[in-house]
Amino acid sequence: MAKITINGKIFDVDPELTVIQAAAQNGIEIPHFCWHPKLTVSGNCRMCLVEIEKMPKLAIACSTRVADGMIVKTESDRVIKARQAVMEFLLINHPLDCPICDEAGECKLQDYSYKYSVGYSRFDENKVHKPKRVRLGPNVMLDVERCIMCSRCIRFSDEIAKQPVLTFTQRGTHVVLTTFPDTQLDNKYSMNVIELCPVGALTSTDFRFASRVWEMSSTDSICVGCSRGCNTHVWVRKNEILRLTPRFNEAVNSYWMCDSGRLNTFRTVNSQERLHSPMIRKDGVLVDVGWDEAIARAVSDLKSFKKSEIAGIASAFATNEDNYVFQKVMKEVIGTKNVDYVQHVEDDAGDELLIRADKTPNSLGTRQVGVRPAEGGLDITGILKGIEEGSIRALYVLEDDIAEDPRFAAALPNLQLLIVHASVNSKTARFADIVLSCSTFAEKNGTMTNFAGRVQRLRPAVATLEQDRAKDGFAMSRWDKFASQNDRWGRSVKKDARPTWRVLTAIANALGAKLKCTTAEEVFKEIAEKLPPFKGMNYINLGSQGANANAAESVSKQKVTA
């Protein structure tokens, strides 16, 4: 251990650390642009200059190793002056673009200008002009004028995404970031450079100009694009998701997420294909009905089959709560043994960084909460065969489009009864007799277990018809807080969808069961009490970072000893 003094306080730190890391560990922020905890040190922005005793000049904190007895000052007059000078240089050629810059509101350069700069410009020459609307790749736009040459994007592409296509050309104030000839920034993680970029030089082609950051609410959630379960922020305005951004979680995704998860997973939530309400088949066509009618119909239809003629297909796209209640209702209330789920593993679709071959966010959790055939029941192949042969006559499908599989698509017409929970007008829903419109991942509370056994929370970011942002504790933007019914900007579309587990509970209770849970949190409490992998967990201790089965146990142990 090295003993160092920062701003008069003494800390014991690991001698391997740099000054900036040691300071950060102890809650002291040293301003910086180019340094990033997950990238190599390049030391070119000079923003992190600090005063170290016995060193003749100021030193950059990002590349200076701590040493025993080192005395560091991060707020001395010399340091403040140096920072102001660095800011002045950075701003000399920086355009006055904040009004048209997507970064405004979450811009490091903007924030630091307020915090560390003198607040006026002495430069009245012409600024250097550079290319402004440069497409670096399919998902990333570059504005070279705004670039402060921190090289974070270059280092990310080289070191993390392993696609070394970015580089600087020219010199001095004329430096230009560019791709090598005949290449483009099109790796699967390319959009991470957008958050990495401390300024608005790199913007998202998808989100460009869609909204100012302060007009949206941000909700902590997770990505449902594959079984990694990257932590995300869900950005919502007018009850519509406008973008997803990665949220730091060292145990899952670090600072990153893949472009596919970021761009595609929320499309279903906003989709034009969303169901308006539950539907039942009348005279051969599906018609919109109310919840009571749909549930009553499901109950009466289910009663007309023998237990062995019914099968249930759970879903690795649904939450632990949904799947737990589903298998419980199927096995204990309806009384069938035929319960399983469909895997969606795309061989070779995974990679070393984040993307997993398993394209469902919750397959491990689905198994852990008990989705499997009971003694002597049929598994998924058995169920398919049963439908084809006619021994299975009624099928209950959770949030999974099983008809994507041609074998299921061919077999489904054999059924006498098909009940489906779906959020969009999916292929399976089109075969169904009863469709129960279900809340998507962005509209409900719940948990999912990623491939490594980490249980993580989903939080509602988009309100459905029965939810109210204020009363139900949603993240609220300023617009959400003050809208009245006369404000056009306050009007939004709410879908008539309900979380699957709750509809299942209603159906089970109508069939004579006595299920008591009224919130997802209560369902999870029951899961945690009954099932060992979830022991000791609850919505509070899962927090924003989730917990592994073992970790949660040690958390509860710590509590006992503390």
Place this chain on the structure above:
Amino acid sequence: MGSTGKIIRKKDLSIWQKSYIPEIVKGLRQTIAEMFKPKFTIQYPEERFKPQPSFRGRPVLVQENEVERCVACGLCSRVCPALAIEVQASETPLEKERYPIKFEINMVRCIFCGFCEEVCPEEAIVMSNEYELVFSSQEEAVFGKDKLLKTTEELKDRLEFLRQNR
């Protein structure tokens, strides 16, 4: 009631004062004097009030060379204390890169404070000299770009006033 002033009670007034005659005479003198001075009242609506350039009438958008100056930065929307403004940006091939595909001011919400004009980095929204606002429904009170856009020519006085008082 100053701490030094003696409190005058009704019973302390002299008879002369109690009669109110001097006060009435004072008042009448004022009235008669005013009768012979020039008048400021206007026979509205036959005659119209022409406000000075400093007047804060309804906010409008400045149109210059056929396009709005606005770059849809949303600062007016953010600063508006009455939450009257909604802006939706979009991309344009013009040099300014972004423009408001939608710009709406809810004139029922607007309190004519002029903050939007003050914050605008483009001098794209200014207070006009229009003060006659009539609507028969809430919906009608929401002015879109069609009603908001005014040419620099029409807004000459205000723009000149702003230039002088920068």
